[in-house]
Amino acid sequence: MAAANDQQDIKREKILEASHQRFLHYGYSKTTMNEIAGDLSMSKALLYYYFPDKSQLYIAVMRKLATDYLKTLENRLNSFTNLKEAFTFQVNTHHEFIVNNYNFFDFFRLNEQNLPEAIWEIVGEVRGAELGLLSNAIKTEVEKGAIKPVENPDEIVDVLMDALHGIRVGSISQKKTNFPRKEHLEEIHTKKLLLLDIFIKGLTA
Amino acid sequence: MAAANDQQDIKREKILEASHQRFLHYGYSKTTMNEIAGDLSMSKALLYYYFPDKSQLYIAVMRKLATDYLKTLENRLNSFTNLKEAFTFQVNTHHEFIVNNYNFFDFFRLNEQNLPEAIWEIVGEVRGAELGLLSNAIKTEVEKGAIKPVENPDEIVDVLMDALHGIRVGSISQKKTNFPRKEHLEEIHTKKLLLLDIFIKGLTA
DNA sequence: TTCCTGACTTTTTTAACAAAACTATCAAAA
DNA sequence: TTTTGATAGTTTTGTTAAAAAAGTCAGGAA
Secondary structure, three states, rough: HHHHHHHHHHHHHHHEEEEEEEHHHHHHOOHHHHHHHHHHHHHHHHHHOOOOOOOOOHHHHHHHHHHHHHHHHHHHOOOOOOHHHHHHHHHHHHHHHHHOHHHHHHHHHHOOOOOHHHHHHHHHHHHHHHHHHHHHHHHHHHHHHHOOOOOOOOHHHHHHHHHHOOOOOOOEEEEEEEOOOOHHHHHHHHHHHHHHHHHHHHHEE | OOOHHHHHHHHHHHHHHHHHHHHHHHHHOOOOOHHHHHOOEEEEEEHHHHHOOOOHHHHHHHHHHHHHHHHHHHHHOOOOOHHHEEEHHHHHHHHHHHHHHHHHHHHHHHHOOOOOHHHHHHHHHHHHHHHHHHHHHHHHHHHHHOOOOOOOOHHHHHHHHHHHHOOOOOOOOOOOOOOOOOHHHHHHHHHHHHHHHHHHHHHHH
8 A cells, every 4th residue: 555655656746747748838828638648658647647737736736846845945944053044044945946846937927827726735835934034044143142132033034025026127127927927037136145244234233 | 388297187087086096995806997997087189189098097106105115115215214214114015005905916816927018017116126235224224333244235135025925824824825915914014123133133143 | 347439529729800999180160 | 279070080898609628428458
């Protein structure tokens, strides 16, 4: 029985990998179940044996990405030498994550509103986890006596994350496309580091 | 000739006022030229005598709003006692402006992309003006010796304005609707003030 | 019993087109 | 010069049919 489940799990993994590649290169709407099945040399019907529907499949891929991302963060945010290093690592990791999976998120660019509820649950979970990790980093520093006490770390981190999220590019053509263009990600990253620098100073001042 | 132009200008003003009301209450797409004409008891054709088309009319209203907004800012940002007061006034004024004209901007919510170029020009001008005013505030404080020198005020203000703009609401349902809902504006405002507080500290630390 | 498929049904997307609503124009009147 | 009714032109909306993709199922293979 364990073996059977192992086999199942392996196949599910294969499906998730193939789906990830398709979604990553062509986006959600330009990927068909037939194509994914084709990549794996299996019938479309089999995909439905493993996953209830297309959106669930996408969500499963996204959940995996989110888990890996958070694992990376956790590993490092358990041991850091100072607050700035911790926050910088978060910003850098996030940047890398977006760059590597840019096209995967075309789902967000196109569907704008009315995405499946499960998507927002994942987004919420990730944000909650990030918030917790960063908030803990602050608490740790306070306990160590490295920085002066902070009244409400969660609130502070919440605001910081919003602020970082808000960083856009193009001072002149300020057209706020909901999702930043890929060619702007580097500039945005730089600006985020600048904001972070000032914010940390303000926090530890 | 002066009289004739005065008359024209007065009528143009009347049209702008009526249009403003319509746009404010029903938004751009739900306002028809017939309705505006009806409000003024004039024919639709006459509107086209004063304004080339509907979008130009909207833009004219927007330009007026922008001018008034900037005038308010300029008045106060020429005389302030400290940096925090200046920045806080900007945030408060902006908040008030958005609250008062919330529905007017439904144009932005709906059209998302591909707005008339002229709209973005105004947005750019306003942002540029705000940036200049706040940047000058910093320079003034530096000259007064009230705060320590700042290497690049424009860059700092640019990042701050992005950050403020990015403040959203709803930690759980983080659905990033491009434009904040009206019922969230107050909470957003509060969060902005918190961000501002930390940012200023970081700047003057 | 678990895994898998081809054939089938249902749903969604796309394209074409007509009707309706609205924008924009213009000759002529005030 | 200012104003309008009539009308031309364009965009939006609604309808329908065909095509494409999602999703189902009875039954076969392991």
